[in-house]
Amino acid sequence: MNISSNISSRVVFSSIFFFMAIFVFLSLIVSSLSDTFAQLFLVFSAPYRAYDFVNNILLLGWVIMCVVFVLKSLQNNINNLFDRYLAGGIGLIVFIVFITRILGNHATETINITYGLSNKLSGIFLDNLLLICVFILLYIFFILCPLLLGALKWRLNIFNKWGERLEFYKPSLNVSLFMLFACGIQPFYDKNNLWLYLDLWTFYVGLLLLVIMLYRDNKAFGFYEYANVLWLIIGVLIFIFSSKVISQTNYNTTRMIFIIIALMGWCGDWMSASMQRESKPKQNPKWQNLKKQNPKMQDMDIQNLNNQEQNLKKLDSGNKNIFHILKRKK
Numbered sequence: 232m233n234i235s236s237n238i239s240s241r242v243v244f245s246s247i248f249f250f251m252a253i254f255v256f257l258s259l260i261v262s263s264l265s266d267t268f269a270q271l272f273l274v275f276s277a278p279y280r281a282y283d284f285v286n287n288i289l290l291l292g293w294v295i296m297c298v299v300f301v302l303k304s305l306q307n308n309i310n311n312l313f314d315r316y317l318a319g320g321i322g323l324i325v326f327i328v329f330i331t332r333i334l335g336n337h338a339t340e341t342i343n344i345t346y347g348l349s350n351k352l353s354g355i356f357l358d359n360l361l362l363i364c365v366f367i368l369l370y371i372f373f374i375l376c377p378l379l380l381g382a383l384k385w386r387l388n389i390f391n392k393w394g395e396r397l398e399f400y401k402p403s404l405n406v407s408l409f410m411l412f413a414c415g416i417q418p419f420y421d422k423n424n425l426w427l428y429l430d431l432w433t434f435y436v437g438l439l440l441l442v443i444m445l446y447r448d449n450k451a452f453g454f455y456e457y458a459n460v461l462w463l464i465i466g467v468l469i470f471i472f473s474s475k476v477i478s479q480t481n482y483n484t485t486r487m488i489f490i491i492i493a494l495m496g497w498c499g500d501w502m503s504a505s506m507q508r509e510s511k512p513k514q515n516p517k518w519q520n521l522k523k524q525n526p527k528m529q530d531m532d533i534q535n536l537n538n539q540e541q542n543l544k545k546l547d548s549g550n551k552n553i554f555h556i557l558k559r560k561k
Contacts, residue, residue: 240499241405245455248409248492252462255485259473273480282484289491290329297322300502314505321498363426370433373410373493377402378440381448399501404451406497408459411437412466413489418478419471
C-alpha cells in the first residue's frame, strides 16, 4: 500500500495506541508496586468497568468511521464499490457487537479466555473454541503473514490482479505492531493449560519475525514504526514484570482494546488509500441509450466509450487554450 495514502491514518491510530498503552502501563505498574492499589488493574479489567467502557467507545468510533467512509465515497463518486460494500459489512458487524454489549448480553463471557478454566484440556478447548479460532486468524493474517513477508523481503506481485488486491488490503507494519502488542498482554509464566502456552509461543514467533525484519528490511521502518517498536519492547518488559497481576484477572478485556485499535488502523489504511482513487466520470445519457439499443454491450464497453469522450473533450479544451495563447502572441 502506498505510504503517502495512509499517513493520516498512521498518525491517528499511533496516537490512540500511545495513549492507551500509557493507560495500561500505569495501571499495571501501580497494581504491582502498591499494596493500597493492588486491585487497580483487576478493577479496570472487570466486566462493565473502565477497559470494557473503552472497548465500547472504540467500537462506536469504528462504526462511525465505516459510515463516514461510505458516505464520503458516495458524495465524491469514488470508484470503490467493493470497498464500500466491505466497509458497510464491517460496520454492520461491529454495530451488532456494540449493541449486544450495550444490551448486557453475555458478551464478556464469550471473550473471556480465563472463563471456566480447569485442568481438563478438552473442556478448555470447548469453552473457548470461538475465541481460539479468532486469535488464530488474528495471528495468521495480522502478525505472522505480514511479518514473514517482511522478514523474507518478499513482495507481492502488484501486476497480478490478486497480488494487487492482497497488497492493497495487506496490514501495514504499524497494524502488525498493534496486534503484537495486544497479544503480548498475558502472563509469561505459570500458565494453567497448554492452549495458553501455545498463545505465548506464537507471540514469541511473531517477535522473532519482527527482529528478523528489523535486521533485513529496516527501510520499511519509519518514525512511527520505530516508536511503536519501542512501546512494544517497554510493554513486554512491563507485562513480564506484572505477570502475577495479569494472571489474576480477565486480561482479555485489556487485549481487546489494542485488537480493536489494530483492526481500526487496518481499516483506516485501506480506506485512506481507497479515497485517493479517481472519481467516476459522469456518463453521457446517449451511451446509456446505446446500451438499451444493443443489449449485448457490456458496462465496460460503455465505460470505455465514456472515457474516450472525456479524453477528447480534455484534448479539445487543451487545443483551444493553445490556439488562444498563439493568437495573443501574434
